[in-house]
Amino acid sequence: MRLGILCALALAIATSGPAHAHLLYVTNEKDDTVSIIDTKTLEVVDTISVGERPRGITLSKDKTKLYVCASDSDTVQVLDVKTNKILYELPSGEDPEQFALHPDGGLLFIANEDDAVTTIVDTQTRTVVAQIDVGVEPEGMAVSPDGKWAITTSETTNMVHWIDVAERKLVHNSLVDQRPRHAEFDPDGKRLWVSSEIGGTVTVFDVESKKEIKKISFSLPGISQDRVQPVGIRLTRDGSLAFVALGPSNHVAVVDAKTYEIKDYLLVGRRVWHMAFTPEEDLLFTTNGVSGDVSVVDVNALKVIKTIKVGRYPWGAEILPTN
Amino acid sequence: MRVVNGFRGFLVAAVCCWMVIAAPPATAQIAIEILYLEHQRAQPPTLSNLDAPPLDDGLQGARLGIEDNATTGRFLKQSYALREVIVPPEGDFLAQAKQALAEKSAAFIVANAPADDLLALADLPETKDALIFNAGAPDTRLRQNECRANVLHTLPSRAMLADALMQFLVKKRWTKIMLIEGPRAEDKAFGQALRKSAEKFRASITAEKSWSLKADMRRNAAAEVPSLTQDADYDVVLVSDEAGDFGQYILYNTWLPRPVAGSQGLMPVGWHRAVEQWGAVQLQNRFREVAKRDMRARDYAAWAAVRSVGEAVTRQNTADVQKLAAYIRGPEFKLALFKGRALDYRPWNGQLRQPIPLVHTGALVALAPMEGFLHQTSDLDTLGIDGPETKCKMN
Numbered sequence: 001m002r003l004g005i006l007c008a009l010a011l012a013i014a015t016s017g018p019a020h021a022h023l024l025y026v027t028n029e030k031d032d033t034v035s036i037i038d039t040k041t042l043e044v045v046d047t048i049s050v051g052e053r054p055r056g057i058t059l060s061k062d063k064t065k066l067y068v069c070a071s072d073s074d075t076v077q078v079l080d081v082k083t084n085k086i087l088y089e090l091p092s093g094e095d096p097e098q099f100a101l102h103p104d105g106g107l108l109f110i111a112n113e114d115d116a117v118t119t120i121v122d123t124q125t126r127t128v129v130a131q132i133d134v135g136v137e138p139e140g141m142a143v144s145p146d147g148k149w150a151i152t153t154s155e156t157t158n159m160v161h162w163i164d165v166a167e168r169k170l171v172h173n174s175l176v177d178q179r180p181r182h183a184e185f186d187p188d189g190k191r192l193w194v195s196s197e198i199g200g201t202v203t204v205f206d207v208e209s210k211k212e213i214k215k216i217s218f219s220l221p222g223i224s225q226d227r228v229q230p231v232g233i234r235l236t237r238d239g240s241l242a243f244v245a246l247g248p249s250n251h252v253a254v255v256d257a258k259t260y261e262i263k264d265y266l267l268v269g270r271r272v273w274h275m276a277f278t279p280e281e282d283l284l285f286t287t288n289g290v291s292g293d294v295s296v297v298d299v300n301a302l303k304v305i306k307t308i309k310v311g312r313y314p315w316g317a318e319i320l321p322t323n
Numbered sequence: 324m325r326v327v328n329g330f331r332g333f334l335v336a337a338v339c340c341w342m343v344i345a346a347p348p349a350t351a352q353i354a355i356e357i358l359y360l361e362h363q364r365a366q367p368p369t370l371s372n373l374d375a376p377p378l379d380d381g382l383q384g385a386r387l388g389i390e391d392n393a394t395t396g397r398f399l400k401q402s403y404a405l406r407e408v409i410v411p412p413e414g415d416f417l418a419q420a421k422q423a424l425a426e427k428s429a430a431f432i433v434a435n436a437p438a439d440d441l442l443a444l445a446d447l448p449e450t451k452d453a454l455i456f457n458a459g460a461p462d463t464r465l466r467q468n469e470c471r472a473n474v475l476h477t478l479p480s481r482a483m484l485a486d487a488l489m490q491f492l493v494k495k496r497w498t499k500i501m502l503i504e505g506p507r508a509e510d511k512a513f514g515q516a517l518r519k520s521a522e523k524f525r526a527s528i529t530a531e532k533s534w535s536l537k538a539d540m541r542r543n544a545a546a547e548v549p550s551l552t553q554d555a556d557y558d559v560v561l562v563s564d565e566a567g568d569f570g571q572y573i574l575y576n577t578w579l580p581r582p583v584a585g586s587q588g589l590m591p592v593g594w595h596r597a598v599e600q601w602g603a604v605q606l607q608n609r610f611r612e613v614a615k616r617d618m619r620a621r622d623y624a625a626w627a628a629v630r631s632v633g634e635a636v637t638r639q640n641t642a643d644v645q646k647l648a649a650y651i652r653g654p655e656f657k658l659a660l661f662k663g664r665a666l667d668y669r670p671w672n673g674q675l676r677q678p679i680p681l682v683h684t685g686a687l688v689a690l691a692p693m694e695g696f697l698h699q700t701s702d703l704d705t706l707g708i709d710g711p712e713t714k715c716k717m718n
Binding site for chain 2: 095113114116133135136137154155156157158159161173175177178179197198199200224226227229248
């Protein structure tokens, strides 16, 4: 085991070379700021003020703008990544929490937590093109890589809502375990992963049939099952690994995305929410809400290598590649 | 907010033709009606009348629960309705309950009434096969000798509240306690719960005081409370004053500089506006929108009751009360109630297991069970009546 890790580490050092300097943007929910971290020096290089209770954050397809959900300001702010200034705001509906950008870059799908709707915003014309009624407390948002499906999870209704993007219509609902918080498609769009925070599980759906194909449970020695609360999910581009943030258990699960076996649990900061990879996928960053920091995971070695202090209650994370 | 208002106007004007609205449940396959039965309590005159309890305490929680259930039900062709029967303080609760049940039988009842009314309701032949949720009576006896097979309790018992507070005090090592007990029956009941709890967690009540209703503390608190609290040594003062009569005047007026807890000061509660973690902000916001005020413990208990029914109907896809009741009591039932973990009902007395927030008026201080209070099955069962000490016979 130890030899294996050492080998992996040696291999990682031999193959990855010097880490590239990208910028990681982290929303600090209770500070109304975004921390910017240099992924090479692993230090905070800037902290910028944004709207109230910033949570979801995502990069525009042309990589020039960042969209930030300012939940308590009831708006989505658009940040110029060159100047780190807010350019303008998008209409978002009330209490936007998470969102997902359509692969064509034009439409933004926003979960409006207090309003039980999903809002579709055209980022070019800056207008709302549709609002779709979903369950109570919509939170997780994902759009399939082919752009056909938009997914909203509603936390109190305990459902995955399948929205046909072309029709702008809700066409199917799947019940999952309690408090579904996050949805993530496989890179090839064949499977959908949904985390249930209070249910303590991740449900994997076959997108074609919309049928459940696997329910993953997690169990950590010495940690009460009550504290194992899956939230954020990230998959590697090759579809081999899934990382699942397990909230107040303070661990991230590493799951073999083919066999669904759990390969490891990595100890990170307290109450881990969401994650982001570097473009090379050599590093994974986790936002740790309660401890107010970001853990840096060496993806090849599956080791936590550093903790970086950010603002209060860091929530969302997004990478701005510099190459 | 201004953004939204502008946006809303725009939305209505320009986009409504684009709006995609889910079809209303015109052909709901499962229709669930829940009867909300309340016996309003006469509010005694109190010295401290800054925060009068709202008249719709409990009712608004049930209404929000119906709204939450209905939003989910839309997708499953399930509809929910609340039938509200509210009996004024001077009214005959049992007679009106009987009349309501004669007009239309009820499978699910959310009861917000004093303990004796609840027992009378549960013993009616008309409710034998119903499922009653107690969202109004904290009396521990309803979970012990006087439990009923057709009753579940979403409101925490006084035993749970006292245990939650006592765990905190023991953790803080504030184990020498002065107890000041009010004259009303409920004050004595909470005082008794605190004494039992002190014994359970090895704290000691070193002095006990009874409060009489004679003094006007608005004028005399600074003079009377120090002398009342002078003749003993203690780490903390516990107050039992559920009506909120004199308790507020104990704070900062004690002879020794000591914290105050219990019904005032640091309070163990089923719910409070200060609870914001675990996604609770969303629940608080939703509630405020419906009720135009903060959510309280009885609101939360009524909401949890209605949500329990909704969760069971969602998962079981049936309107059969026996099947639903069995599922709600069973091991598979799990409900997300914004207290940080999945909750269920104790099989031995039908009490909803739940963490108890310890709050003061402005913030959450701790959430019991406190770390370190261990239990062989669930640490939530360190609060209130545990399985081995149950005197409840369900049949």
